[in-house]
Amino acid sequence: MVSEDWYTINDIEKLDTPVLVVYPARVKKNIDTAIGMIDNVARLRPHVKTHKCAEVTRLMLQAGITKFKCATIAEAEMLGMCKAPDVLLAYQPIGPKLDRFIRLISLYPNTKFSCLVDNLPASVGISEAAIKKEIKVPVYIDLNVGQNRTGIKLGDVALALYVNCQALSGIEIVGLHAYDGHIHQPDLAERTEECDKCFEKVVKLQSEIVAMGYPKPVIVAGGLPTFPIHAKRKEIECSPGTFVYWDKGYQTSFAEQNFLPAALVVTRVISLPNETTLCLDLGHKSIAAERELKTRVYFINATKLEAVGQSEEHLVVEAGKDHKYKTGDVIYGMPYHVCPTVALYERAITIEDNKMSGEWKNIARDRKITI
Structure with a gap:
């Protein structure tokens, strides 16, 4: 049985966002x-x-x-x-x-x-x-x-x-x-x-x-x-x-394949611009942006948030009236297209037993290593 909180990072206070994490x-x-x-x-x-x-x-x-x-x-x-x-x-x-x-x-x-x-x-x-x-x-x-x-x-x-x-x-x-x-x-x-x-x-x-x-x-x-x-x-x-x-795109389209989400982007609420919207630190530079705005990221622990605007460093989402979100809240996102998302990050932080355990360099994201 898959644990519902498999993605939770218990020492998240040590981890700056936005960040790519791998399990x-x-x-x-x-x-x-x-x-x-x-x-x-x-x-x-x-x-x-x-x-x-x-x-x-x-x-x-x-x-x-x-x-x-x-x-x-x-x-x-x-x-x-x-x-x-x-x-x-x-x-x-x-x-x-x-x-x-x-x-x-x-x-x-x-x-x-x-x-x-x-x-x-x-x-x-x-x-x-x-x-x-x-x-x-x-x-x-x-x-x-x-x-x-x-x-x-x-x-x-x-x-x-x-x-x-x-x-x-x-x-x-x-x-x-x-x-x-x-x-x-x-x-x-x-x-x-x-x-x-x-x-x-x-x-x-x-x-x-x-x-x-x-x-x-x-x-x-x-x-x-x-x-x-x-x-x-x-x-x-x-x-x-x-x-x-x-990723979420393939998970949605190809239900017959039993693969597990193994890479997420983690983001935080950085601002509350008005009573119904939140601003997250998940801009174009942090999540693949080639898809339509509402299908760029799926928030595992905040499924009702709806993206309404995005720029280089910011993602604005609609939370509705009387929401309980606060600045600093952590949100876990599953990319709809993980391949170009990975290419936005120099490294991925590895998560084992719900804690940070190290990092994996995405060394081939650059156009050149030595040759």
């Missing part, structure tokens, strides 16, 4: 839950964009996870520093980013780094950079399965890119990457139907590649919303990310 026991539980949703831990390739943290990465390594996905060079370097065996940069490195990526491969030789490509000129650039260093870079063909963000269109053009890349001596095609981030229907049956429809085209491409005599390419597919669907496919790798901390 390690819950993080470990979420890692175990993700592993339990798939038949083989070797098929898990978690995305580290949510936590950006070496301590969380090490917990995953200790749990038997050896493959990871990331979006930035800093995240990739953090994984190299943790001696992660297999790291996919889910990004196509162009210009200075390619130079940094090649340097990363040299600096962390015990980690197998790979990246995405979705066009021939970029593939040629990566190949030429690799040849200069006398290495071969593993790559995945990035497929556009409907999100229309990155990736090459499925069909003949994708097959042609695969064939053309095979002729480039500086790269080695490992597989196909299919991120279906546009699929997020709350109803699991509807989500599954749409996911299966998209995935059929990926399997068709894989079959065409094999029919041409090439080795069967690995498929890396999905994110968190389609994780329960792809987890049932016996051969593909799955890339959930948000599960490790969870």
